[in-house]
Amino acid sequence: MDHKNIFANRNNSPPLMANKIRTPENLEKNPPMKQKSLPQLEAELLQHEQGVQAYDKKASQLENQLDKSVTRYKNQERRIRTHRLIERGAIFENLTPNADSLTNEQVKILLLVALDTS
Secondary structure, three states: OOHHHHOOOOOOOOOOOOOOOOOHHHHHHOOOOOOOOHHHHHHHHHHHHHHHHHHHHHHHHHHHHHHHHHHHHHHHHHHHHHHHHHHHHHHHHHHOOOHHHOOHHHHHHHHHHHHOOO
16 A cells, blocks of 8 residues: 555545534534523433333343243253163163162173273
8 A cells, every 4th residue: 555545635635623613604514502401401311211221121131031041951951861861771771681670889880891891
């Protein structure tokens, strides 16, 4: 990029303070602010406070929706895990003779011996 191009439009632009000078033309474009009465200011304040309350309510609703979604996801994962454990237990009992008579410790030892790959 040529450094001359950066400042090419500089001479064509209006002076920076031209809009700040109070000329009749500028006053028509940007009239001075009128002072508001106390009841008008109180009404504006009330309106802004109601807007803030509406945003707070919406934020609270969104947080609750997020919490419900997280809870729903955790419950779904728990159900999937429970189903998997039940299926695998059923497979184990189906393939193991007298599995219902074995204690948990005996099942653990049986699996450790069966899965020992060394």
